[in-house]
Amino acid sequence: MKTTYCNQCRCFLSVIEGYERNGKWLCEQCKEKIENLAEKAVNWWAEVIKNPKFDNGDSSIAGVFAKVLAESLAKNVTREQIGIFKKELKEILIDLLWEYNHVVIGVDYHPDQYLSQALEKAGIPEENAPWKTDMQIIVNQNKVLVAYGYRSPWEEI
Numbered sequence: 001m002k003t004t005y006c007n008q009c010r011c012f013l014s015v016i017e018g019y020e021r022n023g024k025w026l027c028e029q030c031k032e033k034i035e036n037l038a039e040k041a042v043n044w045w046a047e048v049i050k051n052p053k054f055d056n057g058d059s060s061i062a063g064v065f066a067k068v069l070a071e072s073l074a075k076n077v078t079r080e081q082i083g084i085f086k087k088e089l090k091e092i093l094i095d096l097l098w099e100y101n102h103v104v105i106g107v108d109y110h111p112d113q114y115l116s117q118a119l120e121k122a123g124i125p126e127e128n129a130p131w132k133t134d135m136q137i138i139v140n141q142n143k144v145l146v147a148y149g150y151r152s153p154w155e156e157i
């Protein structure tokens with residue numbers, strides 16, 4: 001019987017009980033774990049994309065003006081668009097989490113390549129991505145952490 005090991009927890013497994021993606025194997029438990037983490041992550045982004053907060057830490061008149069302008073550029077998104085966004089982002093995250101224990105995605109003033117790709121597929125403008133927002137997904141700790149807005153502390157969701 002052909003055996004391999006799980007790319008996340010390193011347990012030995014026979015290939016009939018494992019799952020393969022791009023040449024990497026996961027045990028059933030780790031596959032479920034990363035799917036749950038990805039689901040939690042995309043649900044958080046979906047809520048935020050619907051109604052983004054813009055906080056760059058600049059309380060000057062120019063900063064407040066930029067924030068109001070950013071808020072006015074964020075568009076209403078349809079349920080269908082959110083559905084496509086979630087599906088795309090989940091697929092991207094599962095790919096990443098299949099391979100890495102620690103994944104970081106986020107937005108400075110513009111969304112990173114992963115969020116951009118999911119937004120684009122869904123036809124959601126990148127203006128709906130909140131500023132200064134990061135997410136860490138840590139598989140071996142089974143945790144999703146977010147920092148929403150300028151210098152926000154990490155919080156577990």
Ligand SMILES: [Zn+2]
Nearest residue numbers: 006009027030
């Ligand atoms: Zn495993």
